[in-house]
Amino acid sequence: MRDAPAISYEQLLNWLRFIDEGLIEQRGFLTELDAAIGDGDHGTNLARGAGAASSKVDAEQPEYLDELFKLVGMTLVSSVGGASGPLYGTFFLRLATGVGHRQELTPEQLADGLEAGLGGVVERGKPEPGDKTMYDAMAPAVRAFRAGISSGDVASASRSAADAAAEGRNATADMVARKGRASYLGDRSVGHIDPGAASVALMFEALAAALA
Amino acid sequence: MKKLINGAEDVLAESLVGLAAAHPELRVDHANRIVYRAEPKPHGTVAILSGGGSGHEPLHAGYVGFGMLDAAVCGEIFTSPTPDQIALATKTVDTGAGVLHLVKNYTGDVMNFDMATELAGGIAVATVIIADDVAVEDSTYTAGRRGTGVTVLLEKIVGAAAEQGRDLAELAALARRVAGSGRSMGMALTSATLPASGKPNFDLGDAEIEVGVGIHGEPGRRRVPLGSAREIAAMLVEPILADYTFGGEPAVVMLNGMGATPLIELYVMFGEVSALLEKAGVRVARSLVGNYITSLDMAGCSVTVLRADDELLGLWDAPVSTPALRWGV
Numbered sequence A: 001m002r003d004a005p006a007i008s009y010e011q012l013l014n015w016l017r018f019i020d021e022g023l024i025e026q027r028g029f030l031t032e033l034d035a036a037i038g039d040g041d042h043g044t045n046l047a048r049g050a051g052a053a054s055s056k057v058d059a060e061q062p063e064y065l066d067e068l069f070k071l072v073g074m075t076l077v078s079s080v081g082g083a084s085g086p087l088y089g090t091f092f093l094r095l096a097t098g099v100g101h102r103q104e105l106t107p108e109q110l111a112d113g114l115e116a117g118l119g120g121v122v123e124r125g126k127p128e129p130g131d132k133t134m135y136d137a138m139a140p141a142v143r144a145f146r147a148g149i150s151s152g153d154v155a156s157a158s159r160s161a162a163d164a165a166a167e168g169r170n171a172t173a174d175m176v177a178r179k180g181r182a183s184y185l186g187d188r189s190v191g192h193i194d195p196g197a198a199s200v201a202l203m204f205e206a207l208a209a210a211l212a
Numbered sequence B: 001m002k003k004l005i006n007g008a009e010d011v012l013a014e015s016l017v018g019l020a021a022a023h024p025e026l027r028v029d030h031a032n033r034i035v036y037r038a039e040p041k042p043h044g045t046v047a048i049l050s051g052g053g054s055g056h057e058p059l060h061a062g063y064v065g066f067g068m069l070d071a072a073v074c075g076e077i078f079t080s081p082t083p084d085q086i087a088l089a090t091k092t093v094d095t096g097a098g099v100l101h102l103v104k105n106y107t108g109d110v111m112n113f114d115m116a117t118e119l120a121g122g123i124a125v126a127t128v129i130i131a132d133d134v135a136v137e138d139s140t141y142t143a144g145r146r147g148t149g150v151t152v153l154l155e156k157i158v159g160a161a162a163e164q165g166r167d168l169a170e171l172a173a174l175a176r177r178v179a180g181s182g183r184s185m186g187m188a189l190t191s192a193t194l195p196a197s198g199k200p201n202f203d204l205g206d207a208e209i210e211v212g213v214g215i216h217g218e219p220g221r222r223r224v225p226l227g228s229a230r231e232i233a234a235m236l237v238e239p240i241l242a243d244y245t246f247g248g249e250p251a252v253v254m255l256n257g258m259g260a261t262p263l264i265e266l267y268v269m270f271g272e273v274s275a276l277l278e279k280a281g282v283r284v285a286r287s288l289v290g291n292y293i294t295s296l297d298m299a300g301c302s303v304t305v306l307r308a309d310d311e312l313l314g315l316w317d318a319p320v321s322t323p324a325l326r327w328g329v
Helices: A009-037 A040-059 A066-079 A084-099 A107-125 A134-152 A153-172 A183-190 A195-211 B008-022 B084-092 B106-117 B150-163 B168-180 B229-243 B263-277 B309-315
Strands: B027-031 B034-037 B047-054 B071-077 B099-104 B123-129 B180-187 B208-211 B224-227 B250-257 B283-290 B300-307
Touching: A009 A040, A009 B099, A040 A066, A040 A084, A040 B099, A040 B168, A066 A084, A066 B084, A066 B224, A066 B283, A084 A107, A084 A195, A084 B084, A107 A134, A107 A153, A107 B106, A134 A153, A134 A195, A153 A195, A153 B168, A183 B229, A195 B229, A195 B283, B008 B027, B008 B047, B008 B071, B027 B123, B034 B084, B034 B106, B047 B084, B047 B106, B047 B150, B071 B084, B084 B099, B099 B106, B099 B150, B099 B168, B106 B123, B123 B168, B150 B168, B150 B180, B150 B300, B168 B180, B208 B229, B224 B229, B229 B263, B250 B263, B250 B309, B263 B283, B283 B309
Parallel strands: B047 B071, B047 B099, B099 B123, B250 B283
Antiparallel strands: B027 B034, B034 B071, B180 B208, B180 B300, B208 B224, B250 B300
16 A cells, blocks of 8 residues: 655645634634633734744744644743643644654644644643533544545545534534633523634634645 | 823733832842742742732732742733743742642633643642632532632741741642632622723623622622622622531631722721621631732722631741731741
């Protein structure tokens, strides 16, 4: 059997760039979502973090993917704040460990990395499905990516991951928040999309664009 | 918005400049926003570290000093500090005997301290979470009760015990006992206004109050018409007494201002609160009235009741020398 075509360093760098651009574009939208059920700083905090990560990457130009994702993770941890900082920071730090010391990845290796990242989020935030958190978008997306690469190419797998994340994001509107500041609203949180799930959907949309 | 600021972005940094100018007994790391004692503890003594979002002054930086904290890590206003800040503070205050983290129960704070403990690898860290706010009723289906007034009493009591040279395990056990024996409930007359947004966090009508409010303008239990001090005192004291049995033990009681309520009103409230507690058989052995854990310019107050015993009262009475609490020295 031939090896699956590799996912290049360039493509994954594009992923990070697209996340950064998406956050700048959707900063207002994410902040609006957060103002409704949180403290209204999600868009601003993430955009600041992604901007800081891009600058670091440009300055240090890490050679290997684990170094790249580790740099992103550490920068997010120290620049985002709130709960999103440690959650997204942990995602990228675990992604770094998960993909290993490589300059390109097979689809399976990227799936391993995404699963490791998701595992880190679970460990850090201890979410249950349906708690109305970023997990509700991230878990279906990571599952869809893994399923996608076993039956198709990486472009279609990342497309279905993005679709699953968007669906998961939309489903959070009907959920009652059980984690974070929104949980103090109880039933009053219903009817609002979780901002963390929305930023996860953005992240997987960026992945689909980068791997298209 | 009318505030004594230069620019909304600079409030925290500039307040730390002022803190350093006013208190040469503190050492401020401005780059990392950490406040230390200028004179570190002797080698082999457990260090006590706390921190959180800013906007609750004097908490936590105002409690750095002999008999309380070794350092306070300052986050942006109402935003948790980051793991790298907390890890750096942890490494700096450790004298070889370990560090006790006192963390208010908010999702962001808990995760950032958790991650900081990993980053500070190799240092013995014990963490005690404070979750004393009885306003959060359904704690199974929420992020849990919030950490509020008990934090102040805990930092004082555990800080005193640390000066005696107790080890990390003993101090963590003491901190858990104190955290478990205190309850708080707060109310707001007005909302806080964040410098960055310039608008009140929530809208309260002229004749309305929010009962069971948090210290970041999170929603409370309910919104009710403004009542008399006596009626409001009952709204705060009753849920505390319903939640925990204080028995005939001595109690430490704090009547805390949220930031914009004058001391004369806080004393009116304390009179009402202590009368209610006495009627319920709670013996007020020690008291604290003033602005100790605030929410920027929110008007209102909170009540904290801590069940004590001779040991805890002894630690409460022990000398303390910080910007915001000072006695016996």
